[in-house]
Structure formats: structure tokens, C-alpha cells
Amino acid sequence: MKKFSLTMLAVGISLSSFASEAKGHPNLILTEPGVERMRDNLGEVPLFDKSLATVKQEVDAEIAMGIDTPIPKDFSGGYTHQRHKQNFFIAQKAGVLYQVLEDEKYAKYIRDMLFQYEAMYKDLPLHPQERSYSRGKLFWQCLNDSNWLVYMSQAYDAIYDYLSADERKTLEDNLFRPFADFISLENPQFFNRVHNHSTWGIAAVGMIGLVMNDEELIQRALYGIEDDGLEVGGKDNDGGTIKVEGQRKGFFANLEEPFSPDGYYTEGPYYQRYAMYPFLILALAMENNRPDLKVLQHKDNVLLKGINALLNLSDADGEFFPLNDAQKGMSYKKASLVTAVDLAYFYGEKDPRLLSVVEKQGEVLLQESGLEAAIDIRDGKAVPFVKSSVNLSDGPNGDQGGVGILRYGNEDLTLVFKYAAQGLSHGHYDKLSFSLYEKGEEVLQDYGLARFVNIGQKGGGNYLKENTTWAKTTIAHNTLSINGTKHFDGEYDVASQHHSELFTFNAEDDNVKVVSATEENAYPGTLMHRTMAVIKDENFEKPFVLDILRVDTDKKNQYDLPFYYMGQIIDKNFTHESPTTLSPFGEDNGYQHLFVEGKGNASEGNTKFQWLQHGKYYTLTMVTNAEDEVYLTRIGANDPDFNLRRDAAITLRRNDTQDTLFVSVVEPHGSYSPVSESSINSRSSIKNLEVVFNNDDYTGVRITDVKGDTQLFIIANRDNDSSAKHKVEIDGKSYRWVGPFFYM
Structure with a gap:
């Protein structure tokens, strides 16, 4: 296999100068002080307690069913796809429950699941479905494999100290490091680009690198692969260009290029909603481990601005305007936006308007930011989030068009006018188009995408x-x-x-x-x-x-x-x-x-x-x-x-x-x-x-x-x-x- 080198900082700082002593666990999204605070407030914060009880009920039901890690064969919507997807969601939640409730059954469940994956992964071939430009192993595309690693890295972090040194070495040598190398070094056409797909891959590699204290993986995530062997002009399965001459790569490039200074994400709100989770989760993990890099504050707090932009890109019912490829009905009640709004409240300026959004979401993130929002809601600090007219620029410097939203009254009439850039591979050919809403109901519509997401009968749930x-x-x-x-x-x-x-x-x-x-x-x-x-x-x-x-x-x-x-x-x-x-x-x-x-x-x-x-x-x-x-x-x-x-x-x-x-x-x-x-x-x-x-x-x-x-x-x-x-x-x-x- 071709050897790859890492892009280093322009000033030539060596890997060793970034290395730091391993922190205690958990140290990604959860932290030891944050976990202690959650434990201390159990039974005293209604929305947090409700969210915890809901997660506990869900995880307990999965534990009772037993662990299934089937041999992959399906597209989105098929059993094997959905089973592996459910596994990583449940494992991450089980890790939180283990930390907060200190019940060993959750740690054991995660450990047993990880070792089933370890036994499977070392001999696992590429996924049998061949549609993707970057086939995964557990899933039909590397994007979903990256989803798995983003969540599983959190589960591993939560039970890190529960495992023995030998168990950790086995998992890291046979599962986590090979997994990270596969979605990056072996799939540079997926990893080494500016796109929401790459953001997930970057977050996956970076987060498992932080748990393992693997500096090479951390640097790979932040700055990309230097010698990726890609040819200029390759296409992904959406028809987008994979590689262009001089393209930047890595986490910082994905923060710089798709986001405008206003926080608008060039692919549109549907994919901004999807990408915000890995962006924020890795940024938070870096904040907890490498605060000197100021990842969460990068580009004048563009991630926090992005959350505000997303909320403004929704109708009166909180559903995102279907610009570019977008499924109608997606709203800020999605779990990824629960994470985003809680983190924006905690790490931003404690905007009390965000608390009213949290109330509508009806749940909080089981993390210190979610606890803080729930406490302030309990204490009556929420005020309505009233959306007004806003012009959101597009392009890394805010000079590539944009989206103008004109609102009259309390969203009595809302005009969405699109004069933006192409929007990467998910963009549509619709310059100067518009859509119109009255109180959240479509009057003149944007069609959105042609896809039945995760409905297997319709093209495997794909485009x-x-x-x-x-x-x-x-x-x-x-x-x-x-x-x-x-x-x-x-x-x-x-x-x-x-x-x-x-x-x-x-x-x-x-x-x-x-x-x-x-x-x-x-x-x-x-x-x-x-x-x-x-x-x-x-x-x-x-x-x-x-x-x-x-x-x-x-x-x-x-x-x-x-x-x-x-x-x-x-x-x-x-x-x-x-x-x-x-x-x-x-x-x-x-x-x-x-x-x-x-x-x-x-x-x-x-x-x-x-x-x-x-x-x-x-x-x-x-x-x-x-x-x-x-x-x-x-x-x-x-x-x-x-x-x-x-x-x-x-x-x-x-x-x-x-x-x-x-x-x-x-x-x-x-x-x-x-x-x-x-x-x-x-x-x-x-x-x-x-x-x-x-x-x-x-x-x-x-x-x-x-x-x-x-x-x-x-x-x-x-x-x-x-x-x-x-x-x-x-x-x-x-x-x-x-x-x-x-x-x-």
C-alpha cells in the first residue's frame, strides 16, 4: 500500500510539540467534572431527568434483546444497515448511563458489543453493495462507517477505565486503529475533501485519536493527508467533484470553506443540520483536550453562528427550508440539533431565546451543557425565540451570494430568496429562486430532494x-x-x-x-x-x-x-x-x-x-x-x-x-x-x-x-x-x- 505523509502546520511544528499527557477518561464530550455535576443534580432538574429516563428505557430494552452484529449486506433501510446504526446510537447512550448512574451493566454491554465488532472487523471485506464512490465495510459507504466510529469513540471513552489494559490494546490494535486507517488512508477520495461526508470521517478519526491519545490520528483529522494519490476531477456518487487542484483538507479546511462568516453552510440547511453534529462534537472534544488550538472558537465562533443561522433557516414550525438537496419535514427537533442548541447555549452567551427552542425540542443532551439548559429552564429563564428577517451570506468570505429571508410579523408571511453559490455536490440549478410560507405552511414550494431516506424499497433509501x-x-x-x-x-x-x-x-x-x-x-x-x-x-x-x-x-x-x-x-x-x-x-x-x-x-x-x-x-x-x-x-x-x-x-x-x-x-x-x-x-x-x-x-x-x-x-x-x-x-x-x- 502506498505510504501517506501528514500535512503539518505551515510553521513546521513537529508532532511531538503537540503531544500532551493523556487525560483521564471520559475526556471527549463527557468530562469527569461534568459527570459529577450531573450526578449531583439527579432528581432535581425535570427536563434533564426526563431525558435521562427516556434514554435509560431505550437502552435497557436493547440490552434485554441482546447484541446482534450481523454480516453487512444491505443499503440504507435494510436490516443489517439499521442494526449496525442502532448499535452505535445505543452504545453511545449506554456509555453516558454508565458514567452518570455508575451501573456496571452498561459498561459490560458496550464491552461485549465492541469485542463482537473486533472479532468481525479484522476479516471483514468491503461492503457487497457497490454503488458508493467510497464503499465502507459495516455500511455501504464510508460515510456511515464514520458515523459508527464517531459514536463508538464516545462509548469507548466512557468505559475506557472499566476495561483492562489488555482489552484496550486488543480493541485499538484490531478494531479502532484499522477502522480509522480504512476511512482515511484507504479512502482518501472520501476523507481528503471539503464536504459533509469528509466532516464525519475527520471527526471519527480525530475523536478516536483523542481517546487513544494517538497524535498521528489527531493531526490527520485536523490537517488531512498530504500525499493522497488522488487524481484531479474524480466524481462522487452525487456527481460532485472529489478533488480539485490545490484543494485544502482536514477539519480546519472544512470549517473555513463551506461556512460563511454568518454561519451559513453552502450545502444548505438540511446538510448543515447533518454536518453540525460531527463539527461540534469534535470541536468540543478538542476544547476538552487541546483548548490551546481554540477549535471551537475558530473563524470567529463560526460553529456557534452556524447554529443561529440554522434556527433562522426554519419555518414557523421549526422545519428547515428545503434548499438544495433536502428532505422536507426535517426540523430542529432532530437529535443533532438538540446537541447543537444545548452546546450553543452553554458555550455561547447564554442566550435565553435558545431555551425556548430547547423547550420545544422536549429533551436535552445528557452532558453538562444539556444540564445547564435544563436548570435554567426550570428556573424560568426562557424567553421566546422570535425569528426576524435575515440575510445570510454564502462563501468562506461571505462574498458568494447568499439567502435572503423576509419575514412579516410572527412569521405570518415568510419569503425565502436564494441567490447563493452552487452548494457543492448537493446544490441545485436554481439561481434567483424563491419559496413562500404562511405560518409554516408552504404557499409556493421548493421541491427539495428526490429520495426516500432509509426506505429500502425506494432505491435502498438512497438518492x-x-x-x-x-x-x-x-x-x-x-x-x-x-x-x-x-x-x-x-x-x-x-x-x-x-x-x-x-x-x-x-x-x-x-x-x-x-x-x-x-x-x-x-x-x-x-x-x-x-x-x-x-x-x-x-x-x-x-x-x-x-x-x-x-x-x-x-x-x-x-x-x-x-x-x-x-x-x-x-x-x-x-x-x-x-x-x-x-x-x-x-x-x-x-x-x-x-x-x-x-x-x-x-x-x-x-x-x-x-x-x-x-x-x-x-x-x-x-x-x-x-x-x-x-x-x-x-x-x-x-x-x-x-x-x-x-x-x-x-x-x-x-x-x-x-x-x-x-x-x-x-x-x-x-x-x-x-x-x-x-x-x-x-x-x-x-x-x-x-x-x-x-x-x-x-x-x-x-x-x-x-x-x-x-x-x-x-x-x-x-x-x-x-x-x-x-x-x-x-x-x-x-x-x-x-x-x-x-x-x-
Whole structure:
């Protein structure tokens, strides 16, 4: 096997200068003083006691069943996969119970399980399933093997002193060191990159290195493998580039590159949630063992900022916005976020708002941070975590686009506007896309991923081919598709070189909140500039969204702008034909997965479309001309295995046009009760939506409501300086203002 050397610090500090005497155990997540404090408070802190009792019940039930370490054979969702996964979760929890309750049965259970794995591992071949770019041994991919080692290192740490020296040597020589070498030295394409996969591998190697006091493993985790033998341009099973020239590696690189200074993780909140656990657990372990390296405080406390960013990337119900590859329904109630919020509270500034999140989670981490949060909840220190509008930058220096979230009231209306970088291999081709929520319910959706996580019947629980052919495509999102193609032609390596640019973000006025960004690389020779505003006007029952999308291009094109609405069609002001036989919207780039259920011509002036969802009405009003076409589509074409949801969209198509402007309003209004059977305010309050000014410098839109009152919004298309003075004359009247936009 090729020999590998370690990347050392640039100043050339030797391994020996970092070496320190082994600390007592436990010393990773649990510490001796922390364990003593937990013991001293047993029976006195309700939420902590409840969490401990729940874990004890779960672990005791597993102990009663006996230990099973089957020969691996399954993908995610299969028995062997789930059994080994359950084993590492239970072993880690049993270690905590042993430390806190001092009951030897938990230590014995872990010891017996580890020796079953030791007997198996030394002769274990690669996993029989060959789909992954980095096959594991216990699991089908090294990612899950790394999960195992992250948790098992904590279990081993908890019973370290319970084991004899000979037992420890056997486990380390035959199980832990070979395991760490396998997921790193033998799989550098997995370990030596910047990606959430690598973060788990790095944490696994680093944590077992800390338990074993193995300095080589610790340095390997922090700084990566120097001579990894990788070829430039390899691909992982998600289609992402594994290795690029000059790529950094190791834990610090994974802290530096994916996180922006605001704590946004470039892969999106779903994978940030997944990666936060290994990031935080290794950082905490380093804090307990190598505080001089200040890993937990690295990059201006970016990990703690990341937790705050994650909480802000959730809807009113705490579910994360499904940006990029993301399964809907994932929320901050996930166990990894329990860990994250407790650690953020303990190691941050004791923000009492976090305690209200802990209350909603209903459990705490069985560690000193969880105890501290539970004590302060008991003592009445919690205050509500009220989310406000926020702009989260993307990129290591915060200069690669971002995500703008506009919230009105207590999440009465929430607009999520994505103008971010590609997001590594889990990114989608959806520049300047958006989604909309009312009180946690989707109004206009982002599809998320095409995957049934851990459901074996659906592709082994892994990503389905439709994730590439549908979910990642441009037409699958609420953004502009030109000539039926994807942004960047769906080329990952090209898309990864570019990002959209923020034009303005302003949420200072409670009644007019604006986010605006430009994109000029998704389609060569084309500039897209999208401005979205959440507006509350006294003549409207609820806040509404104004959407202005300008296109400046060098040739005539076909434009498609879809809106993926959730609910039942109620009304519309255009005629359409419904085919007796359904046909796809197109042949590729996602169009092949859309059935056309209706086609019509748009109305001259305004096209209106209304739907009802969860007892609430919504109306989409679009500025159109008679040559525009309207398509009513539904996902599900060319999907014989029913891997896609049958969701619907209305798409505005504009043909044979060069520079153009799309203007629309999404208006929530009224309600319907199936109990009282009463329909209230079921009609739109907009009488007319029109463009009253448009040139290279300014675009003006006027809204006339049913009472005859008007609202005027003007965006400066070039000058976004907050102190710039502007003047525009419309219909013989001059309007003056300062800053990028005007509203009255």
C-alpha cells in the first residue's frame, strides 16, 4: 500500500510539540467534572431527568434483546444497515448511563458489543453493495462507517477505565486503529475533501485519536493527508467533484470553506443540520483536550453562528427550508440539533431565546451543557425565540451570494430568496429562486430532494435518479428557465465557479421589506435581475409579495417562469384547453417529468390565478400580454416507479422575445372553514397590476386595489448605493428618494 505523509502546520511544528499527557477518561464530550455535576443534580432538574429516563428505557430494552452484529449486506433501510446504526446510537447512550448512574451493566454491554465488532472487523471485506464512490465495510459507504466510529469513540471513552489494559490494546490494535486507517488512508477520495461526508470521517478519526491519545490520528483529522494519490476531477456518487487542484483538507479546511462568516453552510440547511453534529462534537472534544488550538472558537465562533443561522433557516414550525438537496419535514427537533442548541447555549452567551427552542425540542443532551439548559429552564429563564428577517451570506468570505429571508410579523408571511453559490455536490440549478410560507405552511414550494431516506424499497433509501433528472433542474424551481435548458447547462464544474450577486437587502421597515439580486452567468449573454418585496398595505388584509424579474439578453429566447403552488385551483381569468391524453412538457432538463394538464393564452393586461390551501386563499396576478402562454402542469411524467410527488404548477411562457420583464404579485387573503362552511374574503384585492416605467435605470410598478387606491414601487436597476439620490418622472409626476427602491 502506498505510504501517506501528514500535512503539518505551515510553521513546521513537529508532532511531538503537540503531544500532551493523556487525560483521564471520559475526556471527549463527557468530562469527569461534568459527570459529577450531573450526578449531583439527579432528581432535581425535570427536563434533564426526563431525558435521562427516556434514554435509560431505550437502552435497557436493547440490552434485554441482546447484541446482534450481523454480516453487512444491505443499503440504507435494510436490516443489517439499521442494526449496525442502532448499535452505535445505543452504545453511545449506554456509555453516558454508565458514567452518570455508575451501573456496571452498561459498561459490560458496550464491552461485549465492541469485542463482537473486533472479532468481525479484522476479516471483514468491503461492503457487497457497490454503488458508493467510497464503499465502507459495516455500511455501504464510508460515510456511515464514520458515523459508527464517531459514536463508538464516545462509548469507548466512557468505559475506557472499566476495561483492562489488555482489552484496550486488543480493541485499538484490531478494531479502532484499522477502522480509522480504512476511512482515511484507504479512502482518501472520501476523507481528503471539503464536504459533509469528509466532516464525519475527520471527526471519527480525530475523536478516536483523542481517546487513544494517538497524535498521528489527531493531526490527520485536523490537517488531512498530504500525499493522497488522488487524481484531479474524480466524481462522487452525487456527481460532485472529489478533488480539485490545490484543494485544502482536514477539519480546519472544512470549517473555513463551506461556512460563511454568518454561519451559513453552502450545502444548505438540511446538510448543515447533518454536518453540525460531527463539527461540534469534535470541536468540543478538542476544547476538552487541546483548548490551546481554540477549535471551537475558530473563524470567529463560526460553529456557534452556524447554529443561529440554522434556527433562522426554519419555518414557523421549526422545519428547515428545503434548499438544495433536502428532505422536507426535517426540523430542529432532530437529535443533532438538540446537541447543537444545548452546546450553543452553554458555550455561547447564554442566550435565553435558545431555551425556548430547547423547550420545544422536549429533551436535552445528557452532558453538562444539556444540564445547564435544563436548570435554567426550570428556573424560568426562557424567553421566546422570535425569528426576524435575515440575510445570510454564502462563501468562506461571505462574498458568494447568499439567502435572503423576509419575514412579516410572527412569521405570518415568510419569503425565502436564494441567490447563493452552487452548494457543492448537493446544490441545485436554481439561481434567483424563491419559496413562500404562511405560518409554516408552504404557499409556493421548493421541491427539495428526490429520495426516500432509509426506505429500502425506494432505491435502498438512497438518492434516486430523478434527483438529477428532476429535483436539481431549473424548471423544478420557482425561477426562470430559458430555452428549456438548465442554468449553466447543468454542468456542476461550471456552476461551481459562479454565484449570484446581492443588489440590496433591506428589512428595516416593518411594512416594506426588499431583497434583490442579479445573475449573469447561468445563461451566457443574459443578465437576470430579480427583486422581491414583502409589502403590508392597509388596503390589503394580509401582506403580499411583489416579484419583478428583468431579463437583459443578447438574443431572442423562450422563457418559462413557473410557480409551484400548493392546493386546489379555485378560479382564473384565462381560458385553457385540457388534453384528453397527457403528454410531457418537454423531452429533457426536467420538462420530461411534467405532464401538461392545461394550456391557454394569457390575458391582455393581467392574468389571475387563484387556489385554496389549508383554508386560506391565494391569488397570483401577473402582468401579461395576449401572446404569452399559460401552462398548467403536474409532476409525474416519465416516472414509472412513482418516485416523484404529483405536485402542480402554473407556468407563464413568453416566446421569441429578447429583453423582457416579468412582474407578478402573490396575494394571500381570506379563509374558508369546512366546519362552518363559511368563505371569507375569497377574492383578490388587486384591480390592476401594471408596469408604469421601465428602462435600464429604473423599473416602476403600480398596484391599483379594488377601492381605487394605488401603490407604487420603483427599483433602481443599476445604482444600489444606499445613499444614492434618485428621481423618476411617471405620468407627469416626479418621484424623489434615496436608496435602491421607493414605495408609496
